[in-house]
Amino acid sequence: MTRRDQIRRDIPLNELAPHDPPAPTPAAADISWIRRDAAERAADLLANAAPPLASLVDAIRLLADRNDPELAQAVIEYTGLRSAELARLRTAFTYGGPTGVEVMLQLAGQEPEITADGDTMNSAATTIDEIRSRASAPVRTNHNGIIDDAEKLQICLGPDGRWYPFTGTADGGWAAVRRPTANPAAAYEAAKNAKRQRHG
Structure with a gap:
């Protein structure tokens, strides 16, 4: 306890x-x-x-x-x-x-942007690109986020060192879809699976 x-x-x-x-x-x-x-x-x-x-x-x-x-x-x-x-x-x-x-x-732009370590972001982006389709354009990084524009998926590195998975919304925003994890690849897969389940 x-x-x-x-x-x-x-x-x-x-x-x-x-x-x-x-x-x-x-x-x-x-x-x-x-x-x-x-x-x-x-x-x-x-x-x-x-x-x-x-x-x-x-x-x-x-x-x-x-x-x-x-x-x-x-x-x-x-x-x-x-x-x-x-x-x-x-x-x-x-x-x-x-x-x-x-x-x-x-x-959503209502809190100051969180800027993560560049090496951490680049390493995570490379890991995610390795598990994606080779036909897809590479993911891009933005401050603490790694964005898959083709799939409308994003994972964000929080101040607690965990990756938070999101999927894109119809109005151009983002929605949290699963619990955060320390593994960026697992967070990306969680976002991808959530999108697949939502759309059947």
């Missing part, structure tokens, strides 16, 4: 109240959720985990914890995101957690 898990286990959380308190106090379910969220944040801090997330990434994390249409609409109105963009960010969190959202935002 990790230090973080031990701390989370030791933080007392009361059972859900049987009845909602009188208005305007939040409902019992909301109070329970707020208490649990606060406890998990405290556990992260006590375990010297990552510092609190940026506001948008944090909002995506909260949405991943609960199915709340009102909260989703509030995030859309506050950020100006389209519902499809918000859905993709939620998917990115599902696969890659906060770092997955960070990489996704970087792809």
Whole structure:
């Protein structure tokens, strides 16, 4: 058991109240959720985990914890995101957690670009070209991304040293499709398989 898990286990959380308190106090379910969220944040801090997330990434994390249409609409109105963009960010969190959202935002131009080591990128690009069709044009690199324009696939090297697989979307964007991996070839194959499954 990790230090973080031990701390989370030791933080007392009361059972859900049987009845909602009188208005305007939040409902019992909301109070329970707020208490649990606060406890998990405290556990992260006590375990010297990552510092609190940026506001948008944090909002995506909260949405991943609960199915709340009102909260989703509030995030859309506050950020100006389209519902499809918000859905993709939620998917990115599902696969890659906060770092997955960070990489996704970087792809969308909403976070500073992540520039990876040139040798690392070139080596990964060569590895991917070796497993692709010889008739295809070589992949290209862009900052932390390796892009297959012909197949509309991309893998991005995150700040955690893992490769995040994406497939192109109809509107010219990118969608996270699988969990990240330390192996660029495996990430590329994951993106390729996800595209194949989506299109049958």
